[in-house]
Amino acid sequence: MALPREFEMTDQEPIRLHDFYRTLHAHPELSMQEHQTAARIETVLSELDVEHFRCADTGVVAVVHNGEGPVVAMRADMDGLPIEEKTGLEYASQQRGVLPNGTPTAVMHGCGHDTHVASLLGALRVLLRCRSSWSGTLVLVFQPGEETGQGAQAMIDDRLWDRVPQPQVVLGQHVSPGEAGTVTMAMGPAMAALDSLKVTVYGKQAHGSRPHLGIDPIVLGAAMVLRLQTIVSREVDAHDAAVVTVGVFQGGVKENIIPEQAEFRVNVRTLTESVREQVLAAIHRIIRAEAQASGAPEPEIEHYAQLPATVNDAEAAAEVFASLGEALGEENVTVERPRMGSEDFGLLGRAAGVPSVLWFFGSSAPDVVNPPGNHSPYFAPLLEPTLSAGTYAMTAAALRWLAAHRA
Numbered sequence: 134m135a136l137p138r139e140f141e142m143t144d145q146e147p148i149r150l151h152d153f154y155r156t157l158h159a160h161p162e163l164s165m166q167e168h169q170t171a172a173r174i175e176t177v178l179s180e181l182d183v184e185h186f187r188c189a190d191t192g193v194v195a196v197v198h199n200g201e202g203p204v205v206a207m208r209a210d211m212d213g214l215p216i217e218e219k220t221g222l223e224y225a226s227q228q229r230g231v232l233p234n235g236t237p238t239a240v241m242h243g244c245g246h247d248t249h250v251a252s253l254l255g256a257l258r259v260l261l262r263c264r265s266s267w268s269g270t271l272v273l274v275f276q277p278g279e280e281t282g283q284g285a286q287a288m289i290d291d292r293l294w295d296r297v298p299q300p301q302v303v304l305g306q307h308v309s310p311g312e313a314g315t316v317t318m319a320m321g322p323a324m325a326a327l328d329s330l331k332v333t334v335y336g337k338q339a340h341g342s343r344p345h346l347g348i349d350p351i352v353l354g355a356a357m358v359l360r361l362q363t364i365v366s367r368e369v370d371a372h373d374a375a376v377v378t379v380g381v382f383q384g385g386v387k388e389n390i391i392p393e394q395a396e397f398r399v400n401v402r403t404l405t406e407s408v409r410e411q412v413l414a415a416i417h418r419i420i421r422a423e424a425q426a427s428g429a430p431e432p433e434i435e436h437y438a439q440l441p442a443t444v445n446d447a448e449a450a451a452e453v454f455a456s457l458g459e460a461l462g463e464e465n466v467t468v469e470r471p472r473m474g475s476e477d478f479g480l481l482g483r484a485a486g487v488p489s490v491l492w493f494f495g496s497s498a499p500d501v502v503n504p505p506g507n508h509s510p511y512f513a514p515l516l517e518p519t520l521s522a523g524t525y526a527m528t529a530a531a532l533r534w535l536a537a538h539r540a
Contacts, residue, residue: 218241
């Protein structure tokens with residue numbers, strides 16, 4: 134690592150980093166249920182004599198004042214997923230949880246949020262030890278509920294930015310299945326906006342042997358699903374990015390009964406507001422037109438989830454990119470295209486009215502072809518150099534503002 138020598142981890146710091154990571158990995162918790170995780174974070178913060186408080190019940194916020202200078206906010210999400218772990222690791226999760234609908238489930242850190250928390254605490258240890266080399270204020274945001282898109286907004290609603298000094302920038306990172314020790318980031322749009330819709334298709338019940346007496350919502354729904362696939366292929370400019378996925382289709386209880394209604398759910402990913410509006414309008418148009426063509430009642434369309442695109446501020450992203458190159462080696466830091474996955478990280482910067490930057494750090498051995506990715510039951514980040522790279526990346530990015538002030 135090419136950080137100034139005083140910012141290199143001591144012999145003991147990686148040991149603490151690895152031990153804490155293993156504990157987190159073995160004890161994941163579902164979104165907005167991260168009570169033990171929050172308590173473990175608070176224990177470390179108390180040991181380090183760092184001011185902290187709860188936000189949005191299971192969120193934790195820490196503040197470090199170190200003289201005059203910029204305020205840098207750094208975020209790590211902390212929730213797990215309803216996945217049964219199959220990595221075979223010694224510290225593999227055996228945890229169980231209960232989904233909001235009451236369904237019991239296995240729980241796993243299948244998206245690597247344990248690496249985010251461990252790396253942010255690792256960066257905090259380094260920065261505390263080197264306080265004489267920087268000036269300003271750190272705000273550490275340990276965020277719940279990223280997987281459900283609830284956590285960032287919940288912390289904002291709980292007056293996060295009214296309870297801490299106003300930041301100049303919000304920084305975040307996410308582990309990926311790329312090569313450990315490397316970092317990728319987008320300049321501008323980094324992750325897609327998300328829209329989720331529930332469509333209820335109404336028909337007319339009839340016996341399966343006499344379909345002419347009914348209106349079949351399953352056939353009608355199937356026609357809608359097929360037609361929706363033409364939005365990206367035939368309506369969106371080929372130079373623009375969009376994804377339309379129907380991941381749920383439910384209807385009927387018996388094979389010889391035409392039901393009164395069916396339901397399907399649509400997931401939309403877009404990178405710009407203009408394309409988002411175009412795609413959503415097309416979805417509404419197609420669903421209503423197909424129902425009208427079938428003589429069916431007007432369907433019900435519920436827009437039940439939305440996240441904005443995650444956009445890296447151009448100027449701040451250039452600063453972060455330079456700092457990561459200096460810390461990890463320029464050959465290990467590259468620019469990437471926007472990802473079509475979605476995040477609620479961008480809400481934090483928007484609510485604070487300041488730039489935000491998100492980057493991705495790798496977690497796989499260089500010789501592994503097609504390693505298991507995020508949300509896989511086999512996702513198992515290498516401890517090193519993954520955790521050290523995550524720690525140094527967050528440290529270096531923060532110092533781009535803090536050390537510059539000291540200079």
